[in-house]
């Protein structure tokens with residue numbers, strides 16, 4: 001069975017809607033060429049396998065539009081994690097960052113660090 005057929009069975013609504021790409025709203029792109037969705041001119045629901053837990057997810061066209069056009073996400077990035085794993089990853093990074101910052105403070109308590 002083809003991948004697309006499996007996806008159609010798991011998510012009947014997937015791949016059915018088209019959402020126009022607003023090129024002017026995309027983040028500046030310095031590399032050659034454009035990703036498929038830009039070339040195509042519209043966003044499609046995109047199935048992907050979460051890299052952490054392996055669950056099949058659909059990255060909704062509305063979420064893609066939000067990511068690329070509102071958040072100005074890099075046009076070459078795509079979703080790789082499901083929502084729970086993304087939340088977990090964000091928490092992990094936040095914790096790692098706090099530990100890192102705490103370490104800097106301990107090392108260099110006298111100087112004021114207002115930057116990142």
Ligand SMILES: [Zn+2]
Nearest residue numbers: 050053082085
């Ligand atoms: Zn996951």
